[in-house]
Amino acid sequence: xxxxxxxxxxxxxxxTIPKNDVVGFTFFVSTFALLxxxxxxxxxxxxxxxxxxxxxxxxxxICIIAGVNYYFMRGLYIQTHESPTxxxxxxxxxxxxxxxxxxxxxLSPAGAKTGxxxxxxxxxxxxxxxxxxxxxxxxAHSIIWGSISTLGYLAVVYEVxxxxxxxxxxQSESIDVVNAFNYLGYFIIIGWAIYPLGYMMxxxxxxxxxxxxxxxxxxxxxxxxxxxxxxxxxxxxxxxxARSKATAAEPARVAAY
Ligand SMILES: *C/C=C(C)/C=C/C=C(C)/C=C/C1=C(C)CCCC1(C)C
Numbered sequence: 001x002x003x004x005x006x007x008x009x010x011x012x013x014x015x016t017i018p019k020n021d022v023v024g025f026t027f028f029v030s031t032f033a034l035l036x037x038x039x040x041x042x043x044x045x046x047x048x049x050x051x052x053x054x055x056x057x058x059x060x061x062i063c064i065i066a067g068v069n070y071y072f073m074r075g076l077y078i079q080t081h082e083s084p085t086x087x088x089x090x091x092x093x094x095x096x097x098x099x100x101x102x103x104x105x106x107l108s109p110a111g112a113k114t115g116x117x118x119x120x121x122x123x124x125x126x127x128x129x130x131x132x133x134x135x136x137x138x139x140a141h142s143i144i145w146g147s148i149s150t151l152g153y154l155a156v157v158y159e160v161x162x163x164x165x166x167x168x169x170x171q172s173e174s175i176d177v178v179n180a181f182n183y184l185g186y187f188i189i190i191g192w193a194i195y196p197l198g199y200m201m202x203x204x205x206x207x208x209x210x211x212x213x214x215x216x217x218x219x220x221x222x223x224x225x226x227x228x229x230x231x232x233x234x235x236x237x238x239x240x241x242a243r244s245k246a247t248a249a250e251p252a253r254v255a256a257y
Contacts, residue, residue, distance in 0.1 A: 059230030139204025
């Protein structure tokens with residue numbers, strides 16, 4: 001039954017990419033990369049120490065939501081060559097707070113409080129909501145909405161690096177948690193900065209002179225940030241697991257999370 005369903009979906013799918021359509025090509029690559037990564041994280045979660053499995057489950061679900069969304073955005077883009085803005089923001093408003101949850105879950109064995117999760121998630125939803133207004137408002141108002149959106153982004157960066165989460169990590173004795181925190185923190189500063197750059201490439205905005213399609217920038221950003229985030233948690237949890245096995249003979253020296 002499942003096979004018939006798959007065949008029906010495949011028969012309806014538009015699997016043609018116009019020649020020289022680099023942006024269309026990145027829509028395809030992102031679709032498959034995200035779905036593959038989502039399957040990988042979900043399949044691997046049980047091989048990790050229990051305290052990080054939920055974080056990896058969230059990573060897997062993020063990639064699957066985005067992959068399915070890319071499937072639709074790809075079809076829309078190939079047919080119309082317009083930006084699938086609504087789809088993109090529906091995806092982000094779900095997956096960016098979930099990335100925040102993933103980050104929080106990474107740090108909750110180290111003592112992170114739900115208050116931090118609220119700050120991150122509220123900042124993220126603020127950022128996405130005003131960014132959306134900016135994208136649909138047209139060139140005359142996109143800079144002002146973009147600036148308001150950036151305040152939400154700064155709230156997230158602040159909470160991570162200078163707020164309670166940063167302080168918590170200063171006290172953590174687990175080298176793996178500290179490393180993973182640093183990587184994810186840099187993702188938020190460098191990886192997430194890709195998006196405002198893409199936003200500014202829209203016609204009439206500050207970087208429109210570069211003539212780069214914003215979809216190209218967003219597509220690359222999504223693959224880097226969604227897959228990268230999950231991969232860092234996965235690598236960290238694996239090495240923490242290996243480390244605690246190696247020190248199991250001397251329980252006193254097992255790192256305290
Ligand atoms: C998986 C999707 C992710 C990580 C999306 C992140 C999106 C942003 C960090 C968007 C940020 C924006 C600004 C900071 C200002 C201009 C408007 C946005 C929404 C593009």
